[in-house]
Amino acid sequence: MLIGGAIYLSGLIFYSALFLFTANQNQFFQIAKLMVAALHCLILIVPAYMAQSSRSIVKVLGYLGLIVYFLYIYFLVGFFPYFGFIPELYTFGSGNVSDVSEVMGHYFKQIFGYREVLLVITAALLFYLVPRHRLPVQGVLALVLLPLAVFSTSVYQFGLPGISQSLGNETLVRRFGLAGFSYNSINEWVNIKGGYLGPKAAYPGRISKLISPDPVSSQATSSMPKDVDRIILVQIESFDSEAIEASLSGKPVMPFVDELRSKCVNYTNFLAMKGAGGSSDAEFSVATGLVPSLRLPALRNTDFSRVETLYDQLRSAGVVSRFAHNNNAGYYGRNIAYEKINSVETDFQKPHETIQERLFAKKALAASLKDSQKSFHYFFNYQSHGPYQGYSAQTAEKFSIGASSDILSDYLATMNEVDQMISELFSMQSAGFEDGKNLFILTADHPSYVHPRDGEIAQSRIPAMICHASFEGTTVSNVYGTIDLYPTILEAFGVTSGNAVLGQNMLDSGDNAVLLPQGKLVYKDKQGKVISRPCSENCGPYLGYTDQYIMLHP
Structure with a gap:
C-alpha cells in the first residue's frame, strides 16, 4: 500500500x-x-x-x-x-x-x-x-x-x-x-497539582549512596588547597575533549589548554547533565547542586526563594559571586533567573554592544580581580555555540580553511580562538594562581556532537579540569557531573555547607555516581568499567527533589 x-x-x-x-x-x-x-x-x-x-x-x-x-x-x-x-x-x-x-x-x-x-x-x-x-x-x-x-x-x-x-x-x-x-x-x-512540577520531597541523600553505603572516602585525589581567595570557573559552550589534542592543517588547535593540564586534576569521566534547559542546565546545577529537570527548563522555572544557592552560601561566608555571559538575550531565561538570585552579580552583554567575546571575557574578569574580597567568578562563553562559524578571517587563513569547510573544521577553528581566550583569562590571574590563592576550573555545558561517539556515556562526556599551583597533572577516571562542582567550590573556600547536597567534592576519591536527567545512573563498577543503567524506582526521589522547586507557571 x-x-x-x-x-x-x-x-x-x-x-x-x-x-x-x-x-x-x-x-x-x-x-x-x-x-x-x-x-x-x-x-x-x-x-x-x-x-x-x-x-x-x-x-x-x-x-x-x-x-x-x-x-x-x-x-x-x-x-x-x-x-x-x-x-x-x-x-x-x-x-x-x-x-x-x-x-x-x-x-x-x-x-x-x-x-x-x-x-x-x-x-x-x-x-x-x-x-x-x-x-x-x-x-x-x-x-x-x-x-x-x-x-x-x-x-x-x-x-x-x-x-x-x-x-x-x-x-x-x-x-x-x-x-x-x-x-x-x-x-x-x-x-500536575499546584504551581510546582512535584510535591515537596525530603532530602534523599547523596547520589553516590545509590552505589555505595559509604560514598565519601577520607582519601583525596589531590589535597584541597588552603586559603583560596578566588575561584575562576570558565565554562565553554560545546566543548569536546577531542579538541584539546586535535590538529587542523597540521597545526595544534588548543595548545594552551593542552599544556595547562600539567597543572590540573583532569577528569576523563565528567558528564554533562542536560535536561529540558540545554546549555543553561550546567548553570542550574552549578548554582543549586541539583539534577536538571527533563520536564521544564530548570534555570528559568525554578523558585529560587526556596533554594539556597551556591551564591547564597558563598555570600554568607563573605565571598562575592559574579556571573558573566555575552549572549545578549540570556538564552533559556538565564537573565530572568539571575534577577531572582540577589547573591550574585551579573554581567550580560547589552544588545547594542558589539564587543568581541575575548574582550568581553577579559573585561568581566578584570572587574572581579579588582575586588579585595574573596570572590567566585563564573564566565560562560558563547562563541563556540554552533554552527561554529564565528572565527575570524585570520584564523581561517591560519588553518587554510574557507567558507565551504566541513562542520568539524569550522568547530576546530572556533576552538582555537576559544583556546586563545582561555589563555588570556588565565594570564590575567596568573599572579594569584602562582601564589596559590587562585583556583582555576575549566569545563563545559555539553559536547559539540561533531565528533562521532558511540554510546550514551560517550555522548555525555565533556572536559573538566581543576587547576592549582600545588597540583601536578593528575588523571581521574572516577565519574563526576556538573552537580559535583557545587560542593567542590564550597569546600575550596572552606565553607561548611549546612545544606543537604546531592553531589560530592571532586577532590575526594570515594565512589561517586552521576544521575542523568533521563533517569540513567552512571558509575564505575568493581572492575573499573564505566557503566550506565536505568534507574527509575531508586532514582525517582532525586529527580523529584528537583521538581519540587520548579514552577509550572513562574
Whole structure:
C-alpha cells in the first residue's frame, strides 16, 4: 500500500534521528529495532483514511492531523540532535518559544540536513497519494494493528508508558511511539497539582549512596588547597575533549589548554547533565547542586526563594559571586533567573554592544580581580555555540580553511580562538594562581556532537579540569557531573555547607555516581568499567527533589 509505505518511511526518518547506535550491540539487530519502532507511525493511517471521507469536516480533520504530525516530527528531527532531548508538550510556553527563536539561525545552519529534505519529499508524496488512492477498510484495520502490536509488546516488556517515562522521553517515544508519549505528556500536564512540577520531597541523600553505603572516602585525589581567595570557573559552550589534542592543517588547535593540564586534576569521566534547559542546565546545577529537570527548563522555572544557592552560601561566608555571559538575550531565561538570585552579580552583554567575546571575557574578569574580597567568578562563553562559524578571517587563513569547510573544521577553528581566550583569562590571574590563592576550573555545558561517539556515556562526556599551583597533572577516571562542582567550590573556600547536597567534592576519591536527567545512573563498577543503567524506582526521589522547586507557571 503506497500510502502506508509513505507513512512508514516518515517513521524511519524520524526514529533514525533519535536512535543512538552503540558499539557493544549487533548493528543489524539495532537496525531491526529501528525498523520495528517506525511501525508506530502507521497509526497515521487513521487520519489518512479520514482525509478521504466525503464529509468535509472529517476530511479537514484528517488532513489537519497529517499536517500537525509532519510539522511536529520535522521539528523534532532537528531539535533532538541539537538540544539532546524531546520536550514535554507543555515545555514550550511563550517565554521558551522566544528563547528557541533566538537560536533558530544556528539551529538550521547546523542541523538542517538530509532527514529534513526526505521528510518534505515524503510529506509531499503522501499528500499527493491520499486523494488518488482509496484505502480499503480492511487495509486500514490491518495497518493500525501493527503499531498496536508493537505497543502491546512494549507494555509487556517494559510496563506502561508512565512507568517508563523515568527512562527519558526519547526512550519513551522509541518504545511506545509519539501517540503514547503525547498521551503521557498531556496526562501528566493535566495531573500536575499546584504551581510546582512535584510535591515537596525530603532530602534523599547523596547520589553516590545509590552505589555505595559509604560514598565519601577520607582519601583525596589531590589535597584541597588552603586559603583560596578566588575561584575562576570558565565554562565553554560545546566543548569536546577531542579538541584539546586535535590538529587542523597540521597545526595544534588548543595548545594552551593542552599544556595547562600539567597543572590540573583532569577528569576523563565528567558528564554533562542536560535536561529540558540545554546549555543553561550546567548553570542550574552549578548554582543549586541539583539534577536538571527533563520536564521544564530548570534555570528559568525554578523558585529560587526556596533554594539556597551556591551564591547564597558563598555570600554568607563573605565571598562575592559574579556571573558573566555575552549572549545578549540570556538564552533559556538565564537573565530572568539571575534577577531572582540577589547573591550574585551579573554581567550580560547589552544588545547594542558589539564587543568581541575575548574582550568581553577579559573585561568581566578584570572587574572581579579588582575586588579585595574573596570572590567566585563564573564566565560562560558563547562563541563556540554552533554552527561554529564565528572565527575570524585570520584564523581561517591560519588553518587554510574557507567558507565551504566541513562542520568539524569550522568547530576546530572556533576552538582555537576559544583556546586563545582561555589563555588570556588565565594570564590575567596568573599572579594569584602562582601564589596559590587562585583556583582555576575549566569545563563545559555539553559536547559539540561533531565528533562521532558511540554510546550514551560517550555522548555525555565533556572536559573538566581543576587547576592549582600545588597540583601536578593528575588523571581521574572516577565519574563526576556538573552537580559535583557545587560542593567542590564550597569546600575550596572552606565553607561548611549546612545544606543537604546531592553531589560530592571532586577532590575526594570515594565512589561517586552521576544521575542523568533521563533517569540513567552512571558509575564505575568493581572492575573499573564505566557503566550506565536505568534507574527509575531508586532514582525517582532525586529527580523529584528537583521538581519540587520548579514552577509550572513562574
